[in-house]
Amino acid sequence: xxxxxxxxxxxxxxxxxxxxxxxxxxxxxxxxxxxxxxxxxxxxxxxxxxxxxxxxxxxxxxxxxxxxxxxxxxxxxxxxxxxxxxxxxxxxxxxxxxxxxxxxxxxxxxxxxxxxxxxxxxxxxxxxxxxxxxxxxxxxxxxxxxxxxxxxxxxxxxxxxxxxxxxxxxxxxxxxxxxxxxxxxxxxxxxxxxxxxxxxxxxxxxxxxxxxxxxxxxxxxxxxxxxxxxxxxxxxxxxxxxxxxxxxxxxxxxxxxxxxxxxxxxxxxxxxxxxxxxxxxxxxxxxxxxxxxxxxxxxxxxxxxxxxxxxxxxxxxxxxxxxxxxxxxxxxxxxxxxxxxxxxxxxxxxxxxxxxxxxxxxxxxxxxxxxxxxxxxxxxxxxxxxxxxxxxxxxxxxxxxxxxxxxxxxxxxxxxxxxxxxxxxxxxxxxxxxxxxxxxxxxxxxxxxxxxxxxxxxxxxxxxxxxxxxxxxxxxxxxxxxxxxxxxxxxxxxxxxxxxxxxx
Amino acid sequence: xxxxxxxxxxxxxxxxxxxxxxxxxxxxxxxxxxxxxxxxxxxxxxxxxxxxxxxxxxxxxxxxxxxxxxxxxxxxxxxxxxxxxxxxxxxxxxxxxxxxxxxxxxxxxxxxxxxxxxxxxxxxxxxxxxxxxxxxxxxxxxxxxxxxxxxxxxxxxxxxxxxxxxxxxxxxxxxxxxxxxxxxxxxxxxxxxxxxxxxxxxxxxxxxxxxxxxxxxxxxxxxxxxxxxxxxxxxxxxxxxxxxxxxxxxxxxxxxxxxxxxxxxxxxxxxxxxxxxxxxxxxxxxxxxxxxxxxxxxxxxxxxxxxxxxxxxxxxxxxxxxxxxxxxxxxxxxxxxxxxxxxxxxxxxxxxxxxxxxxxxxxxxxxxxxxxxxxxxxxxxxxxxxxxxxxxxxxxxxxxxxxxxxxxxxxxxxxxxxxxxxxxxxxxxxxxxxxxxxxxxxxxxxxxxxxxxxxxxxxxxxxxxxxxxxxxxxxxxxxxxxxxxxxxxxxxxxx
Numbered sequence: 001x002x003x004x005x006x007x008x009x010x011x012x013x014x015x016x017x018x019x020x021x022x023x024x025x026x027x028x029x030x031x032x033x034x035x036x037x038x039x040x041x042x043x044x045x046x047x048x049x050x051x052x053x054x055x056x057x058x059x060x061x062x063x064x065x066x067x068x069x070x071x072x073x074x075x076x077x078x079x080x081x082x083x084x085x086x087x088x089x090x091x092x093x094x095x096x097x098x099x100x101x102x103x104x105x106x107x108x109x110x111x112x113x114x115x116x117x118x119x120x121x122x123x124x125x126x127x128x129x130x131x132x133x134x135x136x137x138x139x140x141x142x143x144x145x146x147x148x149x150x151x152x153x154x155x156x157x158x159x160x161x162x163x164x165x166x167x168x169x170x171x172x173x174x175x176x177x178x179x180x181x182x183x184x185x186x187x188x189x190x191x192x193x194x195x196x197x198x199x200x201x202x203x204x205x206x207x208x209x210x211x212x213x214x215x216x217x218x219x220x221x222x223x224x225x226x227x228x229x230x231x232x233x234x235x236x237x238x239x240x241x242x243x244x245x246x247x248x249x250x251x252x253x254x255x256x257x258x259x260x261x262x263x264x265x266x267x268x269x270x271x272x273x274x275x276x277x278x279x280x281x282x283x284x285x286x287x288x289x290x291x292x293x294x295x296x297x298x299x300x301x302x303x304x305x306x307x308x309x310x311x312x313x314x315x316x317x318x319x320x321x322x323x324x325x326x327x328x329x330x331x332x333x334x335x336x337x338x339x340x341x342x343x344x345x346x347x348x349x350x351x352x353x354x355x356x357x358x359x360x361x362x363x364x365x366x367x368x369x370x371x372x373x374x375x376x377x378x379x380x381x382x383x384x385x386x387x388x389x390x391x392x393x394x395x396x397x398x399x400x401x402x403x404x405x406x407x408x409x410x411x412x413x414x415x416x417x418x419x420x421x422x423x424x425x426x427x428x429x430x431x432x433x434x435x436x437x438x439x440x441x442x443x444x445x446x447x448x449x450x451x452x453x454x455x456x457x458x459x460x461x462x463x464x465x466x467x468x469x470x471x472x473x474x475x476x477x478x479x480x481x482x483x484x485x486x487x488x489x490x491x492x493x494x495x496x497x498x499x500x501x502x503x504x
Numbered sequence: 505x506x507x508x509x510x511x512x513x514x515x516x517x518x519x520x521x522x523x524x525x526x527x528x529x530x531x532x533x534x535x536x537x538x539x540x541x542x543x544x545x546x547x548x549x550x551x552x553x554x555x556x557x558x559x560x561x562x563x564x565x566x567x568x569x570x571x572x573x574x575x576x577x578x579x580x581x582x583x584x585x586x587x588x589x590x591x592x593x594x595x596x597x598x599x600x601x602x603x604x605x606x607x608x609x610x611x612x613x614x615x616x617x618x619x620x621x622x623x624x625x626x627x628x629x630x631x632x633x634x635x636x637x638x639x640x641x642x643x644x645x646x647x648x649x650x651x652x653x654x655x656x657x658x659x660x661x662x663x664x665x666x667x668x669x670x671x672x673x674x675x676x677x678x679x680x681x682x683x684x685x686x687x688x689x690x691x692x693x694x695x696x697x698x699x700x701x702x703x704x705x706x707x708x709x710x711x712x713x714x715x716x717x718x719x720x721x722x723x724x725x726x727x728x729x730x731x732x733x734x735x736x737x738x739x740x741x742x743x744x745x746x747x748x749x750x751x752x753x754x755x756x757x758x759x760x761x762x763x764x765x766x767x768x769x770x771x772x773x774x775x776x777x778x779x780x781x782x783x784x785x786x787x788x789x790x791x792x793x794x795x796x797x798x799x800x801x802x803x804x805x806x807x808x809x810x811x812x813x814x815x816x817x818x819x820x821x822x823x824x825x826x827x828x829x830x831x832x833x834x835x836x837x838x839x840x841x842x843x844x845x846x847x848x849x850x851x852x853x854x855x856x857x858x859x860x861x862x863x864x865x866x867x868x869x870x871x872x873x874x875x876x877x878x879x880x881x882x883x884x885x886x887x888x889x890x891x892x893x894x895x896x897x898x899x900x901x902x903x904x905x906x907x908x909x910x911x912x913x914x915x916x917x918x919x920x921x922x923x924x925x926x927x928x929x930x931x932x933x934x935x936x937x938x939x940x941x942x943x944x945x946x947x948x949x950x951x952x953x954x955x956x957x958x959x960x961x962x963x964x965x966x967x968x969x970x971x972x973x974x975x976x977x978x979x980x981x982x983x984x985x986x987x988x989x990x991x992x993x994x995x996x997x998x999x
Contacts, residue, residue, distance in 0.1 A: 054706040097836020281880035286712035
């Protein structure tokens with residue numbers, strides 16, 4: 001019996017709902033500034049976003065454009081007629097007692113997103129992209145007498161919120177993660193959102209059920225909330241898949257409910273049963289006339305669509321002969337790809353030189369620069385080493401003004417001080433010694449003071465030569481041209497060997 | 505009035521311009537009148553004498569400086585659901601008893617911008633829900649023609665104040681007849697403009713797709729003057745129409761004994777009398793007054809014909825789905841958390857919200873919230889809300905069709921005259937039926953005006969003229985011609 005049950009192989013069926021705060025100057029339905037994150041509590045408010053009696057909403061055109069552009073980037077159809085609706089539910093963070101949202105006629109429908117997972121492409125349907133308003137922020141605090149109380153910050157109320165709803169086409173936690181990073185990258189490329197997950201600009205809820213692999217049926221689904229990073233989405237979906245599989249294999253049914261992911265315990269817990277789900281009593285928002293979306297307007301927005309990550313990756317591979325891997329990593333973030341191209345455009349160079357330069361920039365950006373940025377928790381857009389500085393450093397290495405070894409030190413100093421690489425090299429005397437005449441005395445001196453290593457070499461231990469080269473480099477504080485030191489040491493050792501054999 | 509105080513805006517405006525009276529004097533006359541009779545009429549929820557005197561002083565300086573507008577220095581009352589900055593705006597509800605808006609409604613801003621003088625805020629049925637002013641949470645207003653009778657509603661305070669001579673004019677709002685029906689019952693002129701002609705920004709919403717602000721005045725010329733001041737596009741109200749301004753007061757008077765007859769270039773005004781508006785429950789005295797008024801209109805040269813609007817009978821049912829549905833959402837914000845009445849004698853958030861709403865709202869408001877929440881709920885939406893919207897389309901189309909044939913419709917405003925206080929409060933449906941002639945107009949978003957057209961049992965009767973969208977100018981001209989041919993608008997209650 002148990003063998004039969006365990007012989008069934010299950011697969012998860014996952015659909016994702018992503019809420020994205022849009023980057024607009026003003027809020028969704030009023031003129032208040034939308035940049036509430038850094039503002040003092042309740043300082044970005046007016047009668048409209050406070051929901052004061054008598055106030056009326058006015059649609060933010062920019063937010064509609066951002067949503068249509070997102071819809072276009074997700075290959076959606078943009079219907080010519082759309083409208084807003086009221087979604088009714090009581091809660092102290094909802095100023096009007098209803099949220100202005102879109103119910104049956106969203107701005108964008110029936111799109112898809114192609115994902116590249118493990119070298120193959122899979123297509124996930126996009127059911128809809130719609131526009132709504134964010135709610136106020138509640139802060140629950142304990143008071144000194146042990147009773148808890150709540151504070152309301154209305155700044156976030158009315159901030160434009162876009163919801164992207166996928167079809168239940170995702171069949172693994174890994175694929176869900178790729179879906180999110182791909183969508184995230186698109187939003188960044190479009191410039192419609194910061195996409196910051198920590199501050200809530202990009203929030204993901206997941207619907208997940210399981211079924212025997214290949215079956216057309218869906219089981220009862222759960223909705224998973226409170227996932228605050230791509231990583232926690234991955235972990236939560238894997239957890240939930242396993243949990244549902246155990247429930248089904250034990251002969252029970254999965255309860256249709258909302259579950260919250262607990263980041264510190266790596267589990268999902270039941271939040272509320274869907275049986276008591278709200279009836280939102282949606283109806284058309286009478287304060288806003290329907291939106292008639294002129295096809296000519298959509299065409300204009302289509303023309304304004306920037307190059308997205310996938311297209312840019314292909315272009316970088318073609319234009320700069322980058323590997324698929326390098327191009328993918330560089331274009332995953334628009335800022336990184338922008339940095340890369342900016343560094344290449346500092347000086348016009350021949351096509352051949354440009355490909356070599358591209359390789360160098362890639363190595364620096366993905367290697368030492370990324371390491372420094374990560375350690376310092378800095379975004380590449382804010383890097384103290386600007387693209388012209390990196391280009392300058394690469395130029396210093398190529399012209400053999402500074403050794404590759406020292407260049408890493410220069411990058412670090414440049415990162416910490418913001419001084420230009422040329423200035424650092426000059427100030428610190430890092431200039432590479434490229435003259436044989438200057439290096440020969442040092443080489444002879446090192447050989448003289450390390451007779452044992454010379455002896456080892458003469459006994460046939462080739463690695464002793466490397467030790468001697470290292471000694472020379474150290475003596476010259478890294479400034480010696482390593483290639484040249486190699487040659488000089490080899491030549492000296494050779495001449496000692498010849499002398500010895502002549503004697504004997 | 506025996507003191508020679510002007511009764512209308514156009515008279516007051518002229519006297520102020522000629523400096524025969526100052527705005528301060530005019531304001532004091534109104535404040536005295538309020539002092540003298542408002543303990544009986546009770547048309548004001550709040551009186552603002554200090555503010556009024558201050559505004560009157562400013563108006564007098566403006567008049568002296570020669571920059572007066574038609575409404576400068578003329579005292580008014582504003583319905584208590586139109587936000588006035590710094591002046592309590594209660595909606596005649598316990599819920600907002602202490603609510604003081606931080607901003608002015610667009611309408612208030614435009615009137616005050618013209619230099620109008622605010623005497624105070626008018627009583628009404630709670631949140632505009634009612635037809636008698638008896639649903640005010642504070643006290644009912646009484647009809648100046650008979651203090652034992654209601655003034656109509658919901659803008660009963662405005663009509664009573666104008667009829668009693670407490671204010672030169674009043675600003676009301678009309679969701680199903682709330683300007684026109686009390687105007688008919690108090691013998692004033694009430695105009696409900698086309699939906700979207702006047703901004704709703706700052707009008708505390710009852711039913712957003714039906715609400716419209718309009719004037720209550722002593723005569724038609726005043727109605728046009730107030731409409732001039734309040735109409736026009738407002739970027740803060742997306743449902744407000746973006747149309748060029750019209751001078752509604754211009755061209756009212758036509759030098760002709762048959763002003764509604766064939767003119768130089770235009771044919772006679774075609775008036776339709778819809779038979780469905782002259783049936784069940786109509787008082788004989790109202791019918792007689794209307795028939796006589798229609799004869800007068802014909803005598804002025806109008807072509808009168810009987811028309812049929814069969815879908816009208818569905819308007820009441822349609823209204824009592826749509827209005828409560830919208831109100832159930834519009835009134836959801838009153839939860840005791842942010843402003844207004846708040847029940848705090850509990851530790852439980854949900855109980856606090858429930859108790860706040862249970863205690864803060866009156867029975868009619870709660871009835872309509874429940875009706876609306878039910879009509880919108882899952883499983884019922886299609887049968888109620890959606891069906892009502894479809895009927896709404898039919899009613900609109902029927903009006904559109906009839907306006908292919910006629911320029912305007914003539915109907916009674918109310919099938920009955922003012923009734924005794926308490927006589928219809930037991931049965932909500934009986935109360936709802938009083939608005940049967942006015943509701944269809946809001947459903948279709950049309951303009952309509954009620955003008956005095958006679959008396960029945962010693963109480964005023966109102967005639968309603970309904971026109972197609974944005975036909976205010978035409979309606980005002982017909983109403984003006986009628987008014988010039990009759991003296992009903994000059995009758996005053998003995999108070």
